[in-house]
Amino acid sequence: MNQSDFVAELSWRGMVHQTTEGLPAHMATPGRVAYAGFDPTADSLTVGNLVSAMLLARLQRCGHKPIVVMGGATGLIGDPSGKSSERQLLDPAQVKKNVAGQRKIFEKLLDFTGPNAAVIVDNAEWLLKMGYIEVLRDIGKHFSVNQMVTRDSVANRLESREQGLSYTEFSYMILQAYDFAHLFKAHGCTVQMGGSDQYGNILSGIDLIRRLSQGEGFGLTAPLLLKSDGTKFGKSESGNVWLSAERTSPYRFHQFWLNASDEEVGKLLRWFTFFDRATIEALEAAQKANPSERAAQKALADAATEMIHGSAEVARAKTAALALFSGDIRALDAQLLAEVTHDLTSTSIAASSLDGDGVALLDFLATTPLAASKREARDFLAAGAVSVNGEKAVADAKLTRADVLHGAVILLRRGKKQWHAVRVADEAAR
């Protein structure tokens, strides 16, 4: 990749929403330092955060130096941008733990060695040391309240009678601006990147750099990532899609990308893979020519999963999917069965209860997450929504020893994608 084409690279990928003036020329010189901020509100990141993370990763591949700023201090407060209600304040110990968890993910995306080694810093390092009077005197005087209240994020909250805006949140933009100014001085960082909702905060930072250091800062924002139906990206049926295996298994992660719609798969390939333009366009053409093959979705799912979880997990995810969706479950060997069921929710059942007539599926379903109540279980069974080991179950079905696979487990499914493992407890252990 040519070292000078960072902005051009992002442009064809559709990842540029706005840039400040002069940014393309500024980035033409290799070795620039840029940062993006992340809130330590959880011990992991979601695919929503992946947008900013990918900006940093691409930056580094273009010969620049990325800085990850963890909002260890600002996370204690919460950014009002794009939020309609006051944020819960985080406990400092929790923030510390979250910062550590997120660091592990960045280590997969960025190179922390070499001349452009990525750096992770926590704004608690400099913000917590500052005294209140010092902030007011040295930083606050550079901000005009008149200007601050005209910002959309603030104005919306001021108009909303129900929510209001606390002084704490109001001050957030000052702190973020100071982050940029601090990084400019301490790390020679001249560029801040983020989502489009961060543009205002970025401009404040550039302004502060000019006032405090008579220096020049730049900014770049990526478009907000929305699904084609306008809903928020990064949620699946089972909630948020996380980037750590503990929170979202590699199998589910792989499935998330595989289920991308035809309309958005091209965009997702551009944003979240390192494929070049020709490769992506070829995938899109293949997708269009033969939609049911889902070549583009498969390439996307494999590439994204490999990036976050490694190629071994890609193989496992694909094997599991093949077995669950098209394979004969009874034909799986014990090893593969164990892998497939590893991620699923599970319920234990005593082996003895499966003797003779066994246990009524209707009653049992209500004890699993597949059905919230017995009445719901009845509905599902009547609709033919439940299958046992891949075979559709009848309403008065019983679970017996004949259903147990490899002496260990029975696989239940509700609807198309809700799986549940019934683990048969070993009699001898009792």
Added chain:
RNA sequence: GGGCGGUUACUCAAGCGGUCAACGAGGGCAGACUGUAAAUCUGCUGGCUUAGCCUUCGGAGGUUCGAAUCCCCCACCGCCCA
């Protein structure tokens, strides 16, 4: 402080003494069709031992054979006047 209006299931929102487990819309779930999709169509969406029963309509009392619906008190929200 005074006057008025409101508080209904995940959300919005009807109901204004029995026919109300509560119209409708959205969302969610399931089925058919499909590509583990979209669109469309159908069903379900308080619980159960399901032709029935039980618990729900801001909270606590009361009137009544019977209340989400009427009365009283309390809490919260909104609008108007001071």
